[in-house]
Amino acid sequence: MIEGGCLCGSVRYEADAEPIVMRACWCRLCQYVAAGNATINIAFPTNAVAVTGQMTDYVSTADSGNKMHRRFCPSCGTHLFSEAEERPHLIIVRAGTLDDPNLVTPQRTIWASHAPAWAHIDPDIERFEGQPPPDI
Numbered sequence: 001m002i003e004g005g006c007l008c009g010s011v012r013y014e015a016d017a018e019p020i021v022m023r024a025c026w027c028r029l030c031q032y033v034a035a036g037n038a039t040i041n042i043a044f045p046t047n048a049v050a051v052t053g054q055m056t057d058y059v060s061t062a063d064s065g066n067k068m069h070r071r072f073c074p075s076c077g078t079h080l081f082s083e084a085e086e087r088p089h090l091i092i093v094r095a096g097t098l099d100d101p102n103l104v105t106p107q108r109t110i111w112a113s114h115a116p117a118w119a120h121i122d123p124d125i126e127r128f129e130g131q132p133p134p135d136i
């Protein structure tokens with residue numbers, strides 16, 4: 001069982017499955033969410049993640065063209081999840097919310113072409129300049 005939650009503890013979740021993929025995303029929107037850096041994201045099967053607590057859902061259209069729901073805690077502002085309407089079988093968990101952030105390691109970088117000039121991008125993992133093909 002992989003567990004996590006927001007900074008203030010109002011939102012908690014449990015994932016009862018292995019992560020499908022873990023990625024660092026440098027799209028422009030993620031730079032807002034991650035306060036300047038890439039977001040670090042873990043994909044799980046949606047039906048394997050149980051969530052308790054209230055969240056605010058911000059809906060926008062991503063650089064990929066997908067209509068995205070980004071959910072965050074209204075008390076502390078921590079971003080926890082994103083989901084694409086086109087891919088409802090996947091839930092993306094923000095790695096900073098894991099109780100143990102060492103559980104997973106990024107396997108690829110996506111939207112590298114949107115990263116600022118100072119960004120450090122791991123040269124040892126797979127790199128995509130934009131949206132990669134779906135993993136599942």
Ligand SMILES: [Zn+2]
Nearest residue numbers: 006008073076
């Ligand atoms: Zn919170």
Ligand SMILES: [Zn+2]
Nearest residue numbers: 025026027030
């Ligand atoms: Zn992104």
